[in-house]
Amino acid sequence: MFKTVLFPVDQSREAREAAEVVANVVQQYGSRLFLLSVIEEVNSEEEAPSSEAMISPEAVAELLKNAQALFAQQGITAESMSREGMPAFTICDVADEIGADLIVMGCRGLGLTEEGASESVTNRVINLSPCPVLVVP
Numbered sequence: 001m002f003k004t005v006l007f008p009v010d011q012s013r014e015a016r017e018a019a020e021v022v023a024n025v026v027q028q029y030g031s032r033l034f035l036l037s038v039i040e041e042v043n044s045e046e047e048a049p050s051s052e053a054m055i056s057p058e059a060v061a062e063l064l065k066n067a068q069a070l071f072a073q074q075g076i077t078a079e080s081m082s083r084e085g086m087p088a089f090t091i092c093d094v095a096d097e098i099g100a101d102l103i104v105m106g107c108r109g110l111g112l113t114e115e116g117a118s119e120s121v122t123n124r125v126i127n128l129s130p131c132p133v134l135v136v137p
Contacts, residue, residue: 005031006100007078008038008091008125009067011059014106018136019067022104023074025134031101035067035080036094038087057082088124096130104134 007022009015026033037060064080071078083090095103105122126133 002029002031002102004098004100006034006036006095006098006103008036008105009063010037011063012106014108018104018106019070021136023071023076025104026076033071033076033078034098035064035078036091037064037082038090039082039084040087041084087121088128091125092128092130100131102132102134103129107135107137
């Protein structure tokens with residue numbers, strides 16, 4: 001059912017909590033796992049990215065290495081990649097590129113207002129994704 005799973009990772013607590021669900025799905029379905037980390041583009045004319053923004057290629061490489069090691073401990077081989085761009089669009093582009101059957105993401109608690117929901121990367125991915133998105137609360 002889920003032959004290819006895409007797991008976008010960042011430094012958030014929500015991504016770490018979603019890793020357990022990813023491991024269960026991959027083991028249950030014998031899926032191929034792709035880890036993706038998006039390096040956010042920094043445009044000097046726009047606002048600076050949030051404090052948790054992934055802007056350092058070195059930090060992203062280390063994050064992906066640690067995520068691969070975490071899954072390897074559970075007997076799961078994960079392929080990792082990093083891309084530069086706007087996170088939601090990049091996640092959906094990669095999902096399309098690799099033929100993902102499922103994207104698993106953590107949910108960022110930005111509140112119940114429409115402004116908070118519209119700013120969420122997870123919400124944007126849900127609206128743009130070429131495949132189902134499993135959101136882990």
